Amino acid sequence: MMRTNEEYKDLIDSFIKGNLSASDTAQLNNEALHHAQLQGEMDLQKSIVESLKASRKAELKARLQAIEVAPVASSHLWKYAAVVCGLLLTGVATYYFSTVKEQGSEEAEVTHIPLSLQENTATKSEVAPLAIEEPISNADSERKQTESSVVKNTKKETKKGGRATGTRSGSAFIA
Amino acid sequence: MNDQEILDRIKKGDESALDFLYKKNYKMMVNMIIKNNGTEEEAKDVYQEALLAFWQKAASGRLEMTSKISTYIYSICQNLWRKELDRKSRLRHEEKDGSVTDGHDEQERVKIINQCINELGETCKKILFYFYYDDYSMEEIAEKLGFANADTAKTKKYKCKKELDKLIKTKFSSQDFLD
Numbered sequence: 001m002m003r004t005n006e007e008y009k010d011l012i013d014s015f016i017k018g019n020l021s022a023s024d025t026a027q028l029n030n031e032a033l034h035h036a037q038l039q040g041e042m043d044l045q046k047s048i049v050e051s052l053k054a055s056r057k058a059e060l061k062a063r064l065q066a067i068e069v070a071p072v073a074s075s076h077l078w079k080y081a082a083v084v085c086g087l088l089l090t091g092v093a094t095y096y097f098s099t100v101k102e103q104g105s106e107e108a109e110v111t112h113i114p115l116s117l118q119e120n121t122a123t124k125s126e127v128a129p130l131a132i133e134e135p136i137s138n139a140d141s142e143r144k145q146t147e148s149s150v151v152k153n154t155k156k157e158t159k160k161g162g163r164a165t166g167t168r169s170g171s172a173f174i175a
Numbered sequence: 176m177n178d179q180e181i182l183d184r185i186k187k188g189d190e191s192a193l194d195f196l197y198k199k200n201y202k203m204m205v206n207m208i209i210k211n212n213g214t215e216e217e218a219k220d221v222y223q224e225a226l227l228a229f230w231q232k233a234a235s236g237r238l239e240m241t242s243k244i245s246t247y248i249y250s251i252c253q254n255l256w257r258k259e260l261d262r263k264s265r266l267r268h269e270e271k272d273g274s275v276t277d278g279h280d281e282q283e284r285v286k287i288i289n290q291c292i293n294e295l296g297e298t299c300k301k302i303l304f305y306f307y308y309d310d311y312s313m314e315e316i317a318e319k320l321g322f323a324n325a326d327t328a329k330t331k332k333y334k335c336k337k338e339l340d341k342l343i344k345t346k347f348s349s350q351d352f353l354d
Contacts, residue, residue: 013336017307017310044343044347047281047284047285047288048288048339048340048343049307050285051285051288051289051292052292052303052304052307052308053307053308054285054289055289055292055300055304056304056307056308056309057227057308059304060190060193060227060230061223061227063190063193063194064193064194064197064223064226064227065219065223067194067197067198069197069198069201070202071215072201072202072205072206072209072215072218
Protein backbone atom coordinates (compact mmCIF):
# COMPACT_ATOMS: atom_id res chain seq x y z
CA MET A 1 0.00 0.00 0.00
CA MET A 2 1.55 3.30 -1.11
CA ARG A 3 1.50 6.24 1.31
CA THR A 4 1.02 9.91 0.47
CA ASN A 5 4.06 12.24 0.44
CA GLU A 6 2.90 13.86 3.69
CA GLU A 7 2.64 10.46 5.37
CA TYR A 8 6.12 9.62 4.19
CA LYS A 9 7.45 12.91 5.55
CA ASP A 10 5.96 12.19 8.98
CA LEU A 11 7.39 8.70 8.84
CA ILE A 12 10.84 10.03 7.92
CA ASP A 13 10.66 12.60 10.73
CA SER A 14 9.86 9.88 13.25
CA PHE A 15 12.61 7.69 11.79
CA ILE A 16 15.21 10.47 12.15
CA LYS A 17 14.15 11.22 15.71
CA GLY A 18 14.42 7.52 16.52
CA ASN A 19 10.76 7.19 17.35
CA LEU A 20 9.93 4.57 14.74
CA SER A 21 9.43 0.93 15.70
CA ALA A 22 11.89 -1.68 14.39
CA SER A 23 9.34 -3.15 11.97
CA ASP A 24 8.35 0.27 10.58
CA THR A 25 12.03 1.19 10.18
CA ALA A 26 12.72 -2.02 8.27
CA GLN A 27 9.68 -1.41 6.05
CA LEU A 28 10.73 2.19 5.32
CA ASN A 29 14.27 1.15 4.46
CA ASN A 30 12.95 -1.58 2.19
CA GLU A 31 10.66 0.86 0.36
CA ALA A 32 13.52 3.32 -0.04
CA LEU A 33 15.57 0.62 -1.79
CA HIS A 34 12.98 0.51 -4.60
CA HIS A 35 12.06 4.19 -4.59
CA ALA A 36 14.90 6.57 -5.52
CA GLN A 37 12.93 9.72 -4.65
CA LEU A 38 12.11 8.36 -1.19
CA GLN A 39 15.79 7.51 -0.65
CA GLY A 40 16.76 11.03 -1.80
CA GLU A 41 14.22 12.56 0.59
CA MET A 42 15.47 10.45 3.50
CA ASP A 43 19.08 11.49 2.83
CA LEU A 44 18.10 15.14 2.54
CA GLN A 45 16.03 15.08 5.75
CA LYS A 46 18.91 13.47 7.61
CA SER A 47 21.21 16.25 6.41
CA ILE A 48 18.67 18.93 7.37
CA VAL A 49 18.22 17.56 10.89
CA GLU A 50 21.98 17.16 11.31
CA SER A 51 22.47 20.78 10.24
CA LEU A 52 19.73 21.98 12.60
CA LYS A 53 21.42 20.12 15.45
CA ALA A 54 24.84 21.49 14.49
CA SER A 55 23.46 25.05 14.38
CA ARG A 56 21.90 24.74 17.83
CA LYS A 57 25.09 23.20 19.17
CA ALA A 58 27.14 26.04 17.70
CA GLU A 59 24.76 28.52 19.35
CA LEU A 60 25.20 26.92 22.78
CA LYS A 61 28.96 26.57 22.29
CA ALA A 62 29.22 30.26 21.46
CA ARG A 63 27.37 30.96 24.71
CA LEU A 64 29.87 28.86 26.69
CA GLN A 65 32.83 30.34 24.83
CA ALA A 66 31.72 33.82 25.88
CA ILE A 67 31.93 32.89 29.57
CA GLU A 68 35.07 34.24 31.19
CA VAL A 69 37.09 31.64 33.06
CA ALA A 70 40.55 31.86 34.58
CA PRO A 71 42.99 30.03 32.29
CA VAL A 72 44.21 26.78 33.80
CA ALA A 73 47.41 26.66 31.73
CA SER A 74 48.72 29.81 33.40
CA SER A 75 48.53 28.18 36.83
CA HIS A 76 50.52 25.30 35.35
CA LEU A 77 53.02 27.81 34.00
CA TRP A 78 53.43 29.24 37.48
CA LYS A 79 54.13 25.75 38.77
CA TYR A 80 56.73 25.17 36.02
CA ALA A 81 58.27 28.58 36.72
CA ALA A 82 58.48 27.74 40.43
CA VAL A 83 60.19 24.41 39.63
CA VAL A 84 62.66 26.09 37.27
CA CYS A 85 63.42 28.77 39.89
CA GLY A 86 63.94 26.06 42.51
CA LEU A 87 66.33 24.18 40.25
CA LEU A 88 68.21 27.38 39.43
CA LEU A 89 68.54 28.25 43.11
CA THR A 90 69.78 24.74 43.91
CA GLY A 91 72.30 24.98 41.07
CA VAL A 92 73.53 28.39 42.18
CA ALA A 93 73.75 27.25 45.79
CA THR A 94 75.68 24.10 44.83
CA TYR A 95 78.06 26.12 42.68
CA TYR A 96 78.53 28.72 45.42
CA PHE A 97 79.28 26.21 48.17
CA SER A 98 81.60 24.12 46.01
CA THR A 99 83.51 27.29 45.08
CA VAL A 100 83.75 28.31 48.72
CA LYS A 101 85.03 24.83 49.58
CA GLU A 102 87.67 24.99 46.86
CA GLN A 103 88.69 28.44 47.99
CA GLY A 104 88.87 27.10 51.56
CA SER A 105 91.19 24.26 50.57
CA GLU A 106 93.29 26.64 48.48
CA GLU A 107 93.51 28.97 51.44
CA ALA A 108 94.54 26.04 53.60
CA GLU A 109 97.30 25.29 51.12
CA VAL A 110 98.27 28.94 51.00
CA THR A 111 98.46 29.11 54.81
CA HIS A 112 100.55 25.96 54.70
CA ILE A 113 103.12 27.53 52.41
CA PRO A 114 104.54 29.98 54.89
CA LEU A 115 104.79 27.15 57.39
CA SER A 116 106.83 25.06 55.00
CA LEU A 117 108.75 28.12 54.09
CA GLN A 118 109.35 28.54 57.79
CA GLU A 119 110.38 24.92 57.89
CA ASN A 120 112.75 25.58 55.06
CA THR A 121 114.25 28.52 56.80
CA ALA A 122 114.25 26.87 60.19
CA THR A 123 117.36 25.15 61.48
CA LYS A 124 117.46 21.40 62.03
CA SER A 125 117.60 21.80 65.80
CA GLU A 126 114.40 23.93 65.85
CA VAL A 127 112.30 21.48 63.82
CA ALA A 128 113.53 18.22 65.27
CA PRO A 129 111.53 18.30 68.53
CA LEU A 130 108.22 18.65 66.64
CA ALA A 131 108.81 15.35 64.84
CA ILE A 132 109.60 13.62 68.08
CA GLU A 133 106.30 14.77 69.62
CA GLU A 134 104.27 12.93 66.91
CA PRO A 135 102.59 9.68 68.15
CA ILE A 136 104.55 6.61 67.13
CA SER A 137 101.55 4.71 65.72
CA ASN A 138 100.69 7.50 63.28
CA ALA A 139 104.24 8.21 62.40
CA ASP A 140 104.28 6.39 59.06
CA SER A 141 101.08 7.87 57.65
CA GLU A 142 101.92 11.30 58.95
CA ARG A 143 105.30 11.00 57.34
CA LYS A 144 103.70 10.14 54.01
CA GLN A 145 101.35 13.13 54.24
CA THR A 146 104.15 15.41 55.23
CA GLU A 147 106.31 14.12 52.43
CA SER A 148 103.56 14.69 49.85
CA SER A 149 102.97 18.21 51.11
CA VAL A 150 106.66 18.79 51.00
CA VAL A 151 106.73 17.56 47.40
CA LYS A 152 103.84 19.92 46.57
CA ASN A 153 105.56 22.81 48.22
CA THR A 154 108.78 21.92 46.52
CA LYS A 155 107.04 22.04 43.16
CA LYS A 156 105.55 25.43 43.98
CA GLU A 157 108.84 26.67 45.19
CA THR A 158 110.57 25.36 42.09
CA LYS A 159 108.06 27.33 40.02
CA LYS A 160 108.74 30.40 42.09
CA GLY A 161 112.39 30.15 41.15
CA GLY A 162 113.72 27.45 43.35
CA ARG A 163 114.03 29.47 46.48
CA ALA A 164 114.09 26.32 48.54
CA THR A 165 115.18 22.78 47.75
CA GLY A 166 113.36 19.52 48.50
CA THR A 167 116.30 18.02 50.36
CA ARG A 168 116.40 20.92 52.72
CA SER A 169 112.75 20.73 53.74
CA GLY A 170 112.78 16.92 53.72
CA SER A 171 115.84 16.75 55.91
CA ALA A 172 114.11 18.84 58.52
CA PHE A 173 111.47 16.10 59.13
CA ILE A 174 113.72 13.09 58.67
CA ALA A 175 115.74 14.32 61.55
CA MET B 176 22.59 25.09 43.51
CA ASN B 177 22.47 21.31 44.04
CA ASP B 178 22.36 18.65 41.30
CA GLN B 179 18.58 18.21 41.40
CA GLU B 180 18.01 21.95 41.04
CA ILE B 181 20.38 22.03 38.08
CA LEU B 182 18.56 19.15 36.38
CA ASP B 183 15.19 20.80 36.96
CA ARG B 184 16.41 24.04 35.47
CA ILE B 185 17.88 22.30 32.42
CA LYS B 186 14.61 20.44 31.91
CA LYS B 187 12.87 23.81 31.81
CA GLY B 188 15.40 24.99 29.24
CA ASP B 189 17.13 27.45 31.58
CA GLU B 190 20.46 28.02 29.83
CA SER B 191 21.92 29.86 32.83
CA ALA B 192 22.17 26.41 34.50
CA LEU B 193 24.57 25.49 31.71
CA ASP B 194 26.69 28.57 32.42
CA PHE B 195 26.74 27.68 36.11
CA LEU B 196 27.88 24.10 35.44
CA TYR B 197 30.52 25.29 32.97
CA LYS B 198 32.15 27.64 35.44
CA LYS B 199 31.84 25.26 38.37
CA ASN B 200 33.64 22.32 36.74
CA TYR B 201 35.93 24.13 34.30
CA LYS B 202 39.19 23.69 36.20
CA MET B 203 38.69 20.00 36.99
CA MET B 204 37.77 18.97 33.42
CA VAL B 205 40.36 21.11 31.64
CA ASN B 206 43.09 19.97 34.05
CA MET B 207 42.35 16.33 33.30
CA ILE B 208 42.85 16.86 29.56
CA ILE B 209 45.92 19.06 29.94
CA LYS B 210 47.49 16.34 32.11
CA ASN B 211 46.76 13.88 29.30
CA ASN B 212 48.73 15.70 26.60
CA GLY B 213 46.07 18.20 25.59
CA THR B 214 46.27 21.95 25.17
CA GLU B 215 43.91 24.27 27.01
CA GLU B 216 42.10 25.05 23.73
CA GLU B 217 41.55 21.35 23.03
CA ALA B 218 40.51 20.82 26.63
CA LYS B 219 38.01 23.66 26.43
CA ASP B 220 36.52 22.28 23.23
CA VAL B 221 36.18 18.76 24.62
CA TYR B 222 34.68 20.06 27.86
CA GLN B 223 32.12 22.12 25.96
CA GLU B 224 31.21 19.09 23.84
CA ALA B 225 30.81 16.97 26.96
CA LEU B 226 28.69 19.57 28.68
CA LEU B 227 26.42 19.87 25.65
CA ALA B 228 26.05 16.10 25.43
CA PHE B 229 24.97 16.20 29.07
CA TRP B 230 22.62 19.11 28.37
CA GLN B 231 20.99 17.24 25.49
CA LYS B 232 20.38 14.16 27.62
CA ALA B 233 19.15 16.13 30.62
CA ALA B 234 16.90 18.41 28.56
CA SER B 235 15.24 15.48 26.80
CA GLY B 236 14.47 13.83 30.15
CA ARG B 237 16.28 10.66 29.04
CA LEU B 238 18.86 10.96 31.80
CA GLU B 239 18.79 8.86 34.94
CA MET B 240 21.47 10.09 37.29
CA THR B 241 23.22 7.45 39.36
CA SER B 242 26.20 9.65 40.21
CA LYS B 243 27.03 13.31 40.72
CA ILE B 244 26.67 15.55 37.65
CA SER B 245 30.38 16.41 37.77
CA THR B 246 31.33 12.70 37.77
CA TYR B 247 29.04 12.08 34.81
CA ILE B 248 30.49 14.99 32.80
CA TYR B 249 34.03 13.93 33.78
CA SER B 250 33.48 10.47 32.29
CA ILE B 251 32.08 12.00 29.07
CA CYS B 252 35.19 14.22 28.88
CA GLN B 253 37.44 11.19 29.31
CA ASN B 254 35.66 9.28 26.54
CA LEU B 255 35.65 12.23 24.18
CA TRP B 256 39.33 12.94 24.78
CA ARG B 257 40.20 9.27 24.18
CA LYS B 258 38.30 9.43 20.90
CA GLU B 259 40.05 12.66 19.96
CA LEU B 260 43.47 11.12 20.62
CA ASP B 261 42.49 8.12 18.46
CA ARG B 262 41.29 10.44 15.72
CA LYS B 263 44.54 12.40 15.81
CA SER B 264 46.55 9.21 15.66
CA ARG B 265 44.47 7.92 12.71
CA LEU B 266 44.84 11.25 10.94
CA ARG B 267 48.62 11.08 11.26
CA HIS B 268 48.58 7.60 9.70
CA GLU B 269 46.24 8.69 6.91
CA GLU B 270 48.46 11.67 6.16
CA LYS B 271 51.40 9.31 5.94
CA ASP B 272 49.45 6.99 3.62
CA GLY B 273 48.03 9.93 1.65
CA SER B 274 44.53 8.49 2.02
CA VAL B 275 42.63 11.59 3.18
CA THR B 276 39.17 11.64 1.58
CA ASP B 277 37.25 14.82 0.83
CA GLY B 278 33.45 15.00 1.03
CA HIS B 279 33.16 18.08 -1.16
CA ASP B 280 29.57 17.41 -2.30
CA GLU B 281 28.39 16.79 1.25
CA GLN B 282 30.14 19.96 2.43
CA GLU B 283 28.42 21.93 -0.29
CA ARG B 284 25.03 20.49 0.68
CA VAL B 285 25.58 21.34 4.36
CA LYS B 286 26.61 24.87 3.41
CA ILE B 287 23.36 25.39 1.45
CA ILE B 288 21.24 23.94 4.26
CA ASN B 289 22.93 26.22 6.81
CA GLN B 290 22.26 29.25 4.63
CA CYS B 291 18.58 28.29 4.51
CA ILE B 292 18.41 27.78 8.30
CA ASN B 293 19.78 31.29 8.74
CA GLU B 294 17.09 32.66 6.44
CA LEU B 295 14.37 31.40 8.83
CA GLY B 296 12.78 33.73 11.39
CA GLU B 297 14.02 33.56 14.99
CA THR B 298 10.90 31.79 16.32
CA CYS B 299 11.03 29.16 13.58
CA LYS B 300 14.70 28.54 14.29
CA LYS B 301 14.02 28.16 18.00
CA ILE B 302 11.12 25.75 17.47
CA LEU B 303 13.21 23.54 15.19
CA PHE B 304 16.26 23.70 17.45
CA TYR B 305 14.24 22.81 20.55
CA PHE B 306 12.47 20.00 18.72
CA TYR B 307 15.46 18.36 17.01
CA TYR B 308 18.42 19.17 19.26
CA ASP B 309 17.06 19.66 22.77
CA ASP B 310 14.33 17.10 22.15
CA TYR B 311 11.73 19.07 24.08
CA SER B 312 8.14 17.90 23.90
CA MET B 313 5.50 20.08 22.23
CA GLU B 314 4.20 21.07 25.67
CA GLU B 315 7.66 22.23 26.73
CA ILE B 316 8.18 24.15 23.48
CA ALA B 317 4.79 25.83 23.92
CA GLU B 318 5.69 26.81 27.48
CA LYS B 319 9.13 28.11 26.56
CA LEU B 320 7.97 30.14 23.57
CA GLY B 321 4.70 31.30 25.09
CA PHE B 322 2.30 29.47 22.75
CA ALA B 323 -1.27 28.72 23.84
CA ASN B 324 -0.75 24.95 23.96
CA ALA B 325 1.06 21.91 22.53
CA ASP B 326 -1.16 21.85 19.42
CA THR B 327 -0.19 25.39 18.53
CA ALA B 328 3.46 24.46 18.94
CA LYS B 329 2.94 21.40 16.74
CA THR B 330 1.28 23.42 13.97
CA LYS B 331 4.02 26.06 14.14
CA LYS B 332 6.71 23.39 14.00
CA TYR B 333 5.06 21.83 10.95
CA LYS B 334 4.90 25.16 9.14
CA CYS B 335 8.48 26.08 9.98
CA LYS B 336 9.80 22.75 8.80
CA LYS B 337 7.83 23.04 5.57
CA GLU B 338 9.27 26.50 5.00
CA LEU B 339 12.80 25.24 5.54
CA ASP B 340 12.29 22.26 3.22
CA LYS B 341 10.93 24.57 0.55
CA LEU B 342 13.86 26.97 0.87
CA ILE B 343 16.33 24.10 0.57
CA LYS B 344 14.62 22.34 -2.30
CA THR B 345 14.61 25.46 -4.44
CA LYS B 346 18.40 25.27 -4.29
CA PHE B 347 18.57 21.63 -5.38
CA SER B 348 17.07 19.91 -8.43
CA SER B 349 13.54 19.15 -7.20
CA GLN B 350 13.09 15.77 -8.96
CA ASP B 351 15.55 14.22 -6.50
CA PHE B 352 13.09 14.55 -3.58
CA LEU B 353 9.45 14.18 -2.63
CA ASP B 354 7.18 17.20 -3.28
